[in-house]
Amino acid sequence: MKYPGFKLEDVANLMTVFQPAVLFLFWLLTHKKFHSFWQKWKNWVVTLSIVASAIGLWKQGWLAWLAAPVSIPVWGVILAAVPVILCVALIIREMFKSSSSVPTFEDYKSDMIFGIRWNWVYHLGQIEPDLVNAFCPNDTCRCRLSHSWYLDRSNSIFNCPNCGFHHTLEGDEREVHRRVAIEIERRVNTGEFIKALG
Incomplete structure (x- = not known):
């Protein structure tokens, strides 16, 4: 398999040379989501980088001594x-095991x-405030929402149609959802969210 003006080993060599720059550029473009991406895919990125580097070094002849008779x-x-x-098997197993057991905010x-x-x-x-939904803490049934007014102030009343649970929060639906989203972000930023996953 050949590319215009390149042999396969030339492509492997170029990948070896440019992969750090490509990874850095990728980080610059997506640094906000880089942490969660890296936690999920770091083992594959490292493995493919090692394989590409090994192919490049082999094709350049730098690893030819491995084929020498002894x-x-x-x-x-x-x-x-x-x-x-x-x-090698233990290292690979530990890499995949540790990455899969580390919770991220997306969990x-x-x-x-x-x-x-x-x-x-x-x-x-x-977090999109419009995609935040309220459920009953007793039976996880979706809550129905109604509103009440007191002194020109709207209150949101969450009712469970199954068990009768009801809870009132100050503010209209949009404001309540915005406050919940802010609280979620606070728990993510402080690391408190890990307790909820445990």
């Missing part, structure tokens, strides 16, 4: 290879806030 018995090669393979999608169970979704890594 006068070691087969049993010696096997004995030397077994611990290396075990170490945090439900919590008790202001006496009500709230569920929400993220849109492009941000």
Whole structure:
């Protein structure tokens, strides 16, 4: 397989040279979401980078010494290879295990806030107040919303149609959702959200 003016090894060499710059540029463009991306995909990025680097070095002939004949018995090669393979397997397993067990803010999608169970979704890594929904803390039934007025001030009343739970929060629906979104962001920024995931 050839590219115009390039051999496959030339492409691998270029990937080896430019991959740090591409990763840095990617970080600059998406630094707000880079942390969650890196937690999720860092093992694949590192693995592909190592593979691309190894291919480039091999094609350049820098690793040709690995193919040179040696006068070691087969049993010696096997004995030397077994611990290396075990170490590599353990390192890879720990890398994938640690990345999958570290919670990120995108795993945090439900919590008790202001006496009500709230569920929400993220849109492009941000909390949209319109996508925050109230549920009954007793039976997780979606709450119905009604309003009352007192001294020219709107109150939002959340009612559970199943168990009769009701809870009143000051402000209209938009204001309540905005306050909930701000509280979610505060818990994410302080790391409190990890308790809710535990």
